[in-house]
Amino acid sequence: MASAGSAGAGPGRLWRWNRRDDAEHAPVLDLTDVDEVTMTLLAPPAPFQGLRRRVVDQFTILSANRCRLARSVNWGPLDAVLNQVVPVTGAGRVNTVGRLPPEVLVLLPVSTLSKRALVAFDLTGPSGSDAHLMPYGTSVALQGNLIAGLADPLGVPLDGPARRMVDAISRFRPGRLSGNYPRLVPARERPLRLDAIRIYLEREAELAVPASRLARWQDLVVDAERVLAAALAEPFDPLSSSETLLLAVGELWRDPDVPDGRELAAVERYLSGFTAWIDALVGVGAAAEPVLTTVAEYGRRWEALAAVTLDPYRPFLIKTSEELHTVLVRGRPVFRRSAPVWRQLLHPAALIDIDSGGTGSYHVSIGTDDTSIELDTPMMIDLFGDPVPRTYIEDVQRNREVYAFYTTDARRLPRSRLVVGLSVSADVSRVTGAISLLMLLTAGLCALPIELAPDAVAVITLPSSFAATVLLTRERSSLAAWVLGPAKTTLLALLVTLAVLAGLRAAGWHAPPDPPPPPAPSAVATDPPARPAEDAATVPDRLGGGTLKAL
Numbered sequence: 001m002a003s004a005g006s007a008g009a010g011p012g013r014l015w016r017w018n019r020r021d022d023a024e025h026a027p028v029l030d031l032t033d034v035d036e037v038t039m040t041l042l043a044p045p046a047p048f049q050g051l052r053r054r055v056v057d058q059f060t061i062l063s064a065n066r067c068r069l070a071r072s073v074n075w076g077p078l079d080a081v082l083n084q085v086v087p088v089t090g091a092g093r094v095n096t097v098g099r100l101p102p103e104v105l106v107l108l109p110v111s112t113l114s115k116r117a118l119v120a121f122d123l124t125g126p127s128g129s130d131a132h133l134m135p136y137g138t139s140v141a142l143q144g145n146l147i148a149g150l151a152d153p154l155g156v157p158l159d160g161p162a163r164r165m166v167d168a169i170s171r172f173r174p175g176r177l178s179g180n181y182p183r184l185v186p187a188r189e190r191p192l193r194l195d196a197i198r199i200y201l202e203r204e205a206e207l208a209v210p211a212s213r214l215a216r217w218q219d220l221v222v223d224a225e226r227v228l229a230a231a232l233a234e235p236f237d238p239l240s241s242s243e244t245l246l247l248a249v250g251e252l253w254r255d256p257d258v259p260d261g262r263e264l265a266a267v268e269r270y271l272s273g274f275t276a277w278i279d280a281l282v283g284v285g286a287a288a289e290p291v292l293t294t295v296a297e298y299g300r301r302w303e304a305l306a307a308v309t310l311d312p313y314r315p316f317l318i319k320t321s322e323e324l325h326t327v328l329v330r331g332r333p334v335f336r337r338s339a340p341v342w343r344q345l346l347h348p349a350a351l352i353d354i355d356s357g358g359t360g361s362y363h364v365s366i367g368t369d370d371t372s373i374e375l376d377t378p379m380m381i382d383l384f385g386d387p388v389p390r391t392y393i394e395d396v397q398r399n400r401e402v403y404a405f406y407t408t409d410a411r412r413l414p415r416s417r418l419v420v421g422l423s424v425s426a427d428v429s430r431v432t433g434a435i436s437l438l439m440l441l442t443a444g445l446c447a448l449p450i451e452l453a454p455d456a457v458a459v460i461t462l463p464s465s466f467a468a469t470v471l472l473t474r475e476r477s478s479l480a481a482w483v484l485g486p487a488k489t490t491l492l493a494l495l496v497t498l499a500v501l502a503g504l505r506a507a508g509w510h511a512p513p514d515p516p517p518p519p520a521p522s523a524v525a526t527d528p529p530a531r532p533a534e535d536a537a538t539v540p541d542r543l544g545g546g547t548l549k550a551l
Helices: 035-042 079-085 136-154 160-171 194-204 211-232 264-284 286-297 341-346 426-447 454-472 478-483 485-506 533-538
Strands: 028-030 052-061 066-075 103-114 122-124 301-310 316-325 327-329 349-355 361-368 373-375 379-381 395-398 402-407 415-424
Touching (some): 066 103, 136 286, 136 301, 373 478, 454 485
Parallel strands (some): 028 103, 052 361
Antiparallel strands (some): 103 301, 122 316
16 A cells, blocks of 8 residues: 655555645545545444435436436545544555545445346546445445344354355345246245245356255245345345345355355355354344344345545545436325325326435435426335335425425335326326317217217317327327326227217118108099089080070
8 A cells, every 4th residue: 555654754654644635646645445444434423424425316207217326425625534434454555643644535325226137327436536335245245244244243243154144145146036937936925936046046156955955945044034124124125135135145156255155055054154144143132233224134235336536535426327217107106095096096206216315414406307297296115115104204395397305304105105196287188188088078979879960070070189199199208198198098989989870870770760751642542532513514514505594
């Protein structure tokens, strides 16, 4: 480790870094290999709880499938922690007490991420400098060191077999199972079948375990799984390696410190050592809860660590951005339970997972890129879907395009969800509703058994053209198309119904009855009507003669 010291320092003295603000080419003190610094930043003790001062999350719903999260973390100066934590032991170690260079390289925890592939991930260090994300294996090793450091003061050290299982729990990623063998994944919140675990271990880890032995392993770890699930207090996840410990067995052979990761007897020895260590922690009582919670959490999440060069005497800002999967729901029973079902269907919601843990302040804002989408006031729920009675929110800003709140209360939930109602803008909803009403009236008029005049038929065709125009119009984004999905489906159904009714009428349905035919003339001749007597008397009898009266 490079150092700069005063001239004439004896060979037996420790080198000291000199603080020189005017040094243009000052050396950089590399502390990335000092675990004490990284562990203190990961789990700061009481004197350093305020190191992470502020977290700002900005969620932007881009489409029905993508959501961008931009996070900025404001850290305070690290000179105090670096002066106290870095030990001065062993020959050649640097004494940092009271003297730090202008630039220090440390491993800084960026965020606790779920075990998933990173999409469009970007990381920026202080003042726009480069920050390098550490490999996943580095995070696994440091997570094991953190758990060991938390367990040692309790008198329950993390011994060899237990440490190998802890690292295997952190190393397992759900994508190994869900991405490569999706048919083995069970339904939501249902445990994995033993035959599915056996197939996964045989194909992915080349570990052929007989069914009887696998059942014995399951009986061995079932109590430890229950303890870890209860410590985490989150909904059951079958792909969590801390709640389905047999999934972590397939990661032992990847550990360079495990030469016998594919030997069944050795694997069973690791499982026995881990369960014995968990039982010892349970015997300690409430003091062991942070250890159990950390082990359980690393079955689902991992610590993203970055190598960052910073000035230890000044506060700094770390920025990250990534794209997440947009979770959209309809017919949500928890959101505005008093609202009618049709309103819930027409006004869906987006679920936003927020991580507000820590002692510093937390700011979050939610918006969309589509100006035709409006936001309703969100509702905060816990991970089980129940409304949170107290949110500890201190300030709120909301309108139709963005919702933001701010909190500093340490009693807030470390993780929760926001149910954000989505709807289209008023002008779009009014036009769509009016056309839907016209189509409904037109379809009802066609279904009635009445005769329609040509003028009425011409009027009926107008709503159909309006509905076709709405259906053929492409929305600005897939999010708007998803929100308008029920309305457009209704319009399409009405348009098809109207076309069917028009076809039935053309085929003769509801046609007026034909008029009755006129009576046919009779074939028998009839005598002419009799004339009056006086007329008969005046009729001449024959040509040139007189009349009967004259005679």
